[in-house]
Amino acid sequence: MAVPSEKFVSQPARILASTTDYQDILTPEALAFLARLHRFAEPRRQALLQARRQRQARYDAGALPDFRPDTKAIRESDWTVAPIPRALQDRRVEITGPVERKMIINALNAGAKVFMADLEDSSAPSFANQLDGQINLRDAVNGTLEYRSPEGKEYRVGANPAVLVVRPRGWHLPERHVTVDGETMAGALVDFGLYAFHNARTLHANDLGPYFYLPKLEAMEEAALWDDVMTLAEDELDLPVGTMKATVLIETLPAVFQMHEILHALRGRVVGLNCGRWDYIFSYLKTFRRHRDRLLPERGQVVMTVPFLKAYSELLIQTCHRRGAFAMGGMAAQIPIKGDEDANDKAMAKVRADKLREVQAGHDGTWVAHPALVSIAMDIFDRHMSTPNQLHVKREDVKTDRDTLISPCGGTISCAGFDNNVEVALRYTAAWLEGLGCVPIHNLMEDAATAEIARSQLWQWLHHGSLEFPDHAPIDFALFDHALAAHTHRLQKSNAPGARRATDAARLLTVLTHADQLGDFLTLPAYEQLA
Template structure:
């Protein structure tokens, strides 16, 4: 890689507390090198995403790629063996990289903490750089603070902590507070680059390594881009190739048709695949929402036992285990209830979901709250016993066709008034929290993030497009929910949240994500350039 023309990005945001510890000249130079090498390639892949969307909308069939049939047919290749700290992943907890969350997650008894810069973080500059500070402090075990209500949080020197895995933002997002060559730096390179620069060697010294979750990939080419970034980053810092490990979230319909290819591209850096439920359904509607045979009912009725969802998860397990990779199940988003009877019902729901995953061959699963760690662990302990995983269950009994992955019609049905209201209320409530800088928020007993808001608003769009609901009724419910939210949160930006809902759910053309436009309009706060 040529470095003669490389220069550091300019910081366009005001300085914050301890930001100088993260935004060092050397770290910014590292980000600049990655941007110079890979920025244009990322832009080209985003253009290809749009072309693929148009092809599928025009009727092109979605199938397993013929050109990579040799990769799928070759029984010999495997991904790298599990890295230190990733051998046993039976319980993984997710949440934003905030100080309280870090302590709770790392000491929860979970095997892994996914520190989420993507769906669980509203990307204000303070949240992004503050999250990097939290990760640095967590690795150094120097988080020790007391909140205003007297609760004390600390990481003790002898605490057994979960393995940290960082989820950077997706390829579709920019970081507008950093500018390189007159353009925003890709957000994924900011989140990955800053963490890798500051923490990779520290994690290696602690006996683990720099590990990542990769969100919203749509094909093997996007996985290849990440692999090339990993190689370059390791070379720049003198870290052996293959030290980085990454788990890919299969949360787009197109990626579901290229699971083996994605593992193959990342094989020396691969740590497996994860099944992301709400983003997967969100992707399905974005891709095929114009077709009546992909009309979905209330999202509460689209369970993981639906034929097309079961095909997706069984194919994921079979693909992973065939290649020696971990298969990680989806999120249990429930929040434990204070009432004992209600809490028993919550735990029973979680237990049933985790039993389905463990018995289906998954090696671990996600929870959103520390209170769910014991039930998830109990279920996987029962199935795994003393084994760290079940990679030996190759699921050769599974045969999945393209038709199986796309058999949505078997669960179709009209939305109910309750389903319409729930989607509007959840999207509006989440938008309100996100605009206020909060990316993970408890709503009606569930820990919601951006993925939930996305599926909620695109379902409204899909139902309106196919005229199974009418616009006037939607606006009436929106009025009612906005008034109810204002009554509870009179200080909140409810009117801005309402306008965001109208732009992203009621427009003639569906915006692919709510985050880019909302980020530019509301969360970007530039100051005079520092560099």
């Protein structure tokens, strides 16, 4: 529903791309709405990004993350978040995925309680991808979403679809195709703004939102900015304050020390926190990039039962339930393995064990990446969670401290683990440059977060020097360069996603891995090469 143009500033956002196919999304009123959001938020966003850089500089110099003394009163006082909407009272299984049309339909029909439509880590943010996603989300909200495959198969949303929750990009990511007053807009505000402008009032009228997942936050001030942006949007769209609801992903190491504060900043609209485990591991690596004593073993050994991850998830449950918010579990990235029954059984057993751990720990729900895993996760939560959620499980037994939350886990670095990191980083980056943000590799659904783990571990292992495999063979740049060349050649000769951009991806990974400083995000330099 269009908002009267007189409610908005006179100079709208400017689009630096051809938009012939997107005139009904990029309307003058929508662009004026984006401009209002940008002018309101951009000075604070830039200050918050600068605060991130200063914080990381302190960590690079040897400082360690810790609980904030200036917010102790928030942590120790009694308060709760606003009541949770009826539509989100039961979130026991959530499926996530990109905003491609067929995938949205399949996810909404998968039998999960919630579908997290991802404009962030499982989407490569070409302008066409993001705008196509907005069209698809609008059609889903309006009940008109359908798809016909090239073979003629028709897909439609069923009678009882999952509740839609949208994840915009993080505060750090730009949208170079949209400017206001000559400044590049934040991808977060473009994603949020277009979705809210076109769908918020329809969703509110149907008691279904709008609902959002907020990624990559590092501090309560970043959450407060989101709260203020949503309040502004509600005012501009003539919606009651608090209509928009948010779930926050705790997927950065600094954020785990501010969970009470983040909930407090969003207390009028927050629904819960989520254990974004893969990005959290990446954030641990990035935070301690200069700390040789905090290196982690290969990714396959960094599981949720290791002490620092177990402490993180249990503290999240305790914090959320004390405040009346949901504590969502993490992602199962496995996908079904066709043609190998034994391997598939072992993979699904890992999923069951992970979901059983989560429900028994007190989580209110969990994530899966593939429709085939919905029934597996649902069965576990149905058998062990007879109520819609577990807000009554207070986990007062949890006792953790700073040192536990940052202690590295033991383990090894095998030659196979090193090689897998090279392969995953290369194949994902190449596919991302082709416009794919969610890529199956060796029976795991890889997204930006897992690729970040791979390339960050490679950088650390190589730059801290004198590391060896268990057989005492050295971990060095010659090995990396050889492995990268071999995988690049193999990818070029294949029909796999990313084959056409293999050389570009290899060149980018070479620069990032050899650089003296670990880059903050793979997707920032890669974005400059995205069509």
